[in-house]
Amino acid sequence: MSCHETRDNEVDADETVALVGCPNVGKSVVFGELAEQYVDVSNYPGTTVDTTEAAFGDAKLTDTPGVYGISSFDEEERVTREIVLEADAVVNVVDATQLNRDLFLTLQLLDMGIPTVVALNMMDEAEADGIDIDADALEAELGVPVVPTVAVDGEGIDELRDRVDEARAPESTSIERWFDELPDDVEATRAEKTLLVEGDEPTAERVSTGKVVADGGVPALAETGQREDVYGHRRRRVEDIVGGVLSREERDSSWAERFSDLMLNPLTGTPIALVMLGGIFYFIGVVVAQKIVGFLETIVFGEYYNPVVNNTVESLLPAAGWAEPVEFMLINGNLGLLTITVQYIVGVLLPLVVAFYFVIGILEDSGMLPRLAVLTDRGLNRIGLNGRAIVPMIVGVGCVTMAVITTRMVGNRRERLISTALLGLAVPCSAQLGIIMGLLAGLGLIWWFGYLGVLLVVLGVAGLFLDRTLPGDSTPLVTELPRMRVPRPRNILRKTYNRTKMFLREAIPLFGVTAIAISVLEYVGGFGLIQRALSPVTALVGLPQEFARVLLLGLVRRDFAAAGMTDMAFTTAETFVGLVVITLFVPCILAMVMILKERDAKSALLMWIGSWVVAFGVGGLLAVIL
Numbered sequence: 001m002s003c004h005e006t007r008d009n010e011v012d013a014d015e016t017v018a019l020v021g022c023p024n025v026g027k028s029v030v031f032g033e034l035a036e037q038y039v040d041v042s043n044y045p046g047t048t049v050d051t052t053e054a055a056f057g058d059a060k061l062t063d064t065p066g067v068y069g070i071s072s073f074d075e076e077e078r079v080t081r082e083i084v085l086e087a088d089a090v091v092n093v094v095d096a097t098q099l100n101r102d103l104f105l106t107l108q109l110l111d112m113g114i115p116t117v118v119a120l121n122m123m124d125e126a127e128a129d130g131i132d133i134d135a136d137a138l139e140a141e142l143g144v145p146v147v148p149t150v151a152v153d154g155e156g157i158d159e160l161r162d163r164v165d166e167a168r169a170p171e172s173t174s175i176e177r178w179f180d181e182l183p184d185d186v187e188a189t190r191a192e193k194t195l196l197v198e199g200d201e202p203t204a205e206r207v208s209t210g211k212v213v214a215d216g217g218v219p220a221l222a223e224t225g226q227r228e229d230v231y232g233h234r235r236r237r238v239e240d241i242v243g244g245v246l247s248r249e250e251r252d253s254s255w256a257e258r259f260s261d262l263m264l265n266p267l268t269g270t271p272i273a274l275v276m277l278g279g280i281f282y283f284i285g286v287v288v289a290q291k292i293v294g295f296l297e298t299i300v301f302g303e304y305y306n307p308v309v310n311n312t313v314e315s316l317l318p319a320a321g322w323a324e325p326v327e328f329m330l331i332n333g334n335l336g337l338l339t340i341t342v343q344y345i346v347g348v349l350l351p352l353v354v355a356f357y358f359v360i361g362i363l364e365d366s367g368m369l370p371r372l373a374v375l376t377d378r379g380l381n382r383i384g385l386n387g388r389a390i391v392p393m394i395v396g397v398g399c400v401t402m403a404v405i406t407t408r409m410v411g412n413r414r415e416r417l418i419s420t421a422l423l424g425l426a427v428p429c430s431a432q433l434g435i436i437m438g439l440l441a442g443l444g445l446i447w448w449f450g451y452l453g454v455l456l457v458v459l460g461v462a463g464l465f466l467d468r469t470l471p472g473d474s475t476p477l478v479t480e481l482p483r484m485r486v487p488r489p490r491n492i493l494r495k496t497y498n499r500t501k502m503f504l505r506e507a508i509p510l511f512g513v514t515a516i517a518i519s520v521l522e523y524v525g526g527f528g529l530i531q532r533a534l535s536p537v538t539a540l541v542g543l544p545q546e547f548a549r550v551l552l553l554g555l556v557r558r559d560f561a562a563a564g565m566t567d568m569a570f571t572t573a574e575t576f577v578g579l580v581v582i583t584l585f586v587p588c589i590l591a592m593v594m595i596l597k598e599r600d601a602k603s604a605l606l607m608w609i610g611s612w613v614v615a616f617g618v619g620g621l622l623a624v625i626l
């Protein structure tokens, strides 16, 4: 689904009520409360990139991406502007702690003549900050209903629901004086005229081509825009209103503000971040990936599920010739559709996916994620990324397949390519890392640091190379820091459940098809051929021929390759080179399928081939040095 497609929950209704507000003000929570359904809620600006619809009495309720104004500065604003222009009423969600910022959009809606009700949300946080807002006075100033709410507790929602019918806009607006400067033959609504005097080009185009041909067409209309003057006037009106309705009592800074300051200062933020990352690594990498997944794989699937399924299939299928390939497809020991494939999905992916969404949910809702991004921004800038790329890197150490999905939140296409390539190349996943750590521990601590050093150098060099060679520029990190909050367990659990469900719905068919394809290849003898073809490349890194078997396993799954290394009789240097090669070697099949799904076929192929080149290039170099 592309970013701005409407979801498959389209509602057929004559009337539309749109929820509009700045990013992270609680629109999605209000939407969920009004529509009585759960939607994704995160303490991170920009969570809502799709428009979501739900039934609201006889009308249709639409949630929109967070915007600071309804002009055409970016895709979110364009999407929201279109919805607002079509809407019969707007519920404008305003953050009571950010009245100065948020009323700008409110006044723009009212200038446009859009029937509006204001939900004055986050009243609990305003109170905690010592902010007192006279909602009645605000209602009188704006001339439209104002309902104080604490959306997360459902407070004020009933009143809001009742008052949507009262949505209105003041009869006239003080920006009308600029309307007179528009060309005479422009036939436009008040909303369109407001956008025209703000110099909104798509509106100029629509009005001049769709309704009447204005003198001089689009350029003349666009030029009549007096954005600076209109915005300046609106900003002054906001300040006047806020001055009249808001009083503030001085309070000491809260724990959240003090912690946020510590996080943003590199001297204190870096150790805090490292401890936190260590905690995440321990939880996803050790507790889930090794302990829970290990238990599921060896005990639940290894001792119970797989033997039972194997016996059942064997006893149900007749001894006829046709049954042999069917049996192979269903229960072969490498990727049988009913055995190992189910084991991968339920025993490996499911626990990792749940753990990952759970951790990300906590990071999102607490407000930690954007602070981590700010902290790591400078370092990541050097390799063409911005701070947001830290998220996939952290997640990648848990599971690269999962991490590929999180690259969605990383800047533009170029940055998504760089971070995906680095993930596929030099970020070992925890399943593999566990086995590698064990093997390196046998060699000595110095080899462990050597291993980490090689990976960091490869990450840096590959990042620099990609940054220099890929066309285009990376985006700067522009993120408004949301407030630090204690996450609400109910939201985290619902979010984890919903995201996991969506992930599995998409992933299961893909994995099923992959498993069948590999099983067919194995059945027709393709695997043996590949193994023979691989033997020459093992010589390249100075390793014995048996290493080809390790590589073959690595084509399917990285931890299989690591496991394969455990029964090789290699020297210390050979083991080290072997471990570096299988770490830099191609991403596992699950990760490749995900890369293919998230990026394009050409990039996926280039990454796959690039991994071969880098793995054997670095391996060959190490073989010479050691």
Ligand SMILES: Nc1nc2c(ncn2[C@@H]2O[C@H](COP(=O)(O)OP(=O)(O)OP(=O)(O)O)[C@@H](O)[C@H]2O)c(=O)[nH]1
Residues within 6 Å of the ligand: 021, 022, 023, 024, 025, 026, 027, 028, 029, 030, 040, 041, 042, 043, 044, 045, 046, 047, 048, 049, 065, 066, 067, 121, 122, 123, 124, 125, 149, 150, 151, 152, 153, 365, 485, 491
């Ligand atoms: N304390 C408090 N938190 C709230 C309230 N309403 C929403 N939140 C929290 O604010 C954060 C943002 O809520 P969302 O509903 O995702 O905000 P949004 O406006 O839809 O955000 P975007 O889609 O990113 O524009 C979440 O962490 C919510 O739990 C409220 O009234 N009080």
